[in-house]
Amino acid sequence: MDEKQLVIDLQAGDEKxxxxxxxxxxxxxxxTAMGFxxxxxxxxxxxxxxxxxxxxxxxxxxxxxxxxxWIYRMTVNRSLNRLRSRKRKGFFxxxxxxxxxxxxxTGEPEADCSIHPETVVGNQEMAQALQQALESxxxxxxxxxxxxxxxxxAYKEIASVMKVSLASVESLIHRARKNLQKKLxxxxxx
Amino acid sequence: MMNExxxxxxxxxxxxxxxxxxxxxxxxxxxxxCEACLRESEVVKQAxxxxxxxxxxxxxxxxxxxxxxxxxxxxxxxxxxxxxLVTSLGTILLLVSIWGGVKLGTMDVRQTSGTSLENPMGNxxxxxxxxxxxxxxxxxxx
Numbered sequence: 001m002d003e004k005q006l007v008i009d010l011q012a013g014d015e016k017x018x019x020x021x022x023x024x025x026x027x028x029x030x031x032t033a034m035g036f037x038x039x040x041x042x043x044x045x046x047x048x049x050x051x052x053x054x055x056x057x058x059x060x061x062x063x064x065x066x067x068x069x070w071i072y073r074m075t076v077n078r079s080l081n082r083l084r085s086r087k088r089k090g091f092f093x094x095x096x097x098x099x100x101x102x103x104x105x106t107g108e109p110e111a112d113c114s115i116h117p118e119t120v121v122g123n124q125e126m127a128q129a130l131q132q133a134l135e136s137x138x139x140x141x142x143x144x145x146x147x148x149x150x151x152x153x154a155y156k157e158i159a160s161v162m163k164v165s166l167a168s169v170e171s172l173i174h175r176a177r178k179n180l181q182k183k184l185x186x187x188x189x190x
Numbered sequence: 191m192m193n194e195x196x197x198x199x200x201x202x203x204x205x206x207x208x209x210x211x212x213x214x215x216x217x218x219x220x221x222x223x224c225e226a227c228l229r230e231s232e233v234v235k236q237a238x239x240x241x242x243x244x245x246x247x248x249x250x251x252x253x254x255x256x257x258x259x260x261x262x263x264x265x266x267x268x269x270x271x272x273x274x275l276v277t278s279l280g281t282i283l284l285l286v287s288i289w290g291g292v293k294l295g296t297m298d299v300r301q302t303s304g305t306s307l308e309n310p311m312g313n314x315x316x317x318x319x320x321x322x323x324x325x326x327x328x329x330x331x332x
Contacts, residue, residue, distance in 0.1 A: 022254050030249040035241075044250050051257045123243075126236050149206075149241055177202050184233045 003067050010058045022051055025068065028151065029075050035146035036079035038131045046078045065160060072161045076143055083135070133183035137176055144172035145180075196227050204231070205238040
């Protein structure tokens with residue numbers, strides 16, 4: 001089924017077409033969301049939200065960008081929103097813990113989560129370090145990095161999803177890598 | 191010569207396997223002699239491996255069923271005639287209820303007044319306070 005026909009069928013409310021769309025794009029949506037949230041259940045939740053939004057707003061799709069670009073944009077936005085709400089939750093949890101003076105609170109990892117050089121870095125720790133380093137990146141750098149490294153997207157496609165120039169994508173990915181390297185090296189040095 | 195300058199910019203592409211054979215060999219040669227780049231290379235390698243693990247995760251099964259479940263609550267609105275009919279019926283039901291309530295209220299008043307005629311002690315509890323104000327009890331020292 002070609003994309004144009006798929007859009008027409010979706011706009012007509014065809015359930016078969018919608019099922020086809022979910023099957024076609026579910027792995028991409030899930031993988032992109034994973035790149036942002038690093039949690040299977042959150043990524044699954046985001047995937048559901050994205051497809052519900054596609055179903056609800058397919059009437060507004062004008063075909064200015066490709067269907068996959070449109071879906072990627074939604075996924076990125078939903079994932080960034082999820083991270084923002086996580087941050088807000090973390091902030092309120094910290095305030096709550098401060099006022100409760102609760103010793104057993106475990107909402108945020110302790111500041112000293114460094115690994116000594118002689119210790120072999122386990123997968124779990126590396127995963128955590130990478131997540132923290134990624135989360136500390138500015139949103140545009142993170143988006144470009146995730147689309148490139150998790151989705152194998154070409155710079156041109158990333159530029160289209162992010163609505164920026166090709167040169168900007170190159171620069172964003174370069175800066176994201178530099179920042180990540182710096183942060184991960186600091187993590188190991190501690 | 192690559193050995194004289196660090197190659198940190200190429201490390202990501204090297205570990206992703208995106209460099210040409212010649213470029214890869216040059217990077218490898220440099221890593222054999224440059225400890226600083228080797229250390230960064232290890233970090234990048236681990237990050238790339240970690241991302242590969244995350245990328246390989248499959249979508250949990252029955253995603254479409256879960257989406258369908260969510261869509262049940264956000265289905266497209268019913269046709270206009272259906273919505274108008276439901277609204278009209280609702281309004282009529284509401285008006286009938288109000289009218290019924292008013293009717294019942296009037297009947298109740300009549301019944302209550304009838305009862306008070308039959309039983310003159312009916313309103314005593316309310317009037318008690320007028321005849322014997324509470325201050326009377328409070329300041330009655332005798």
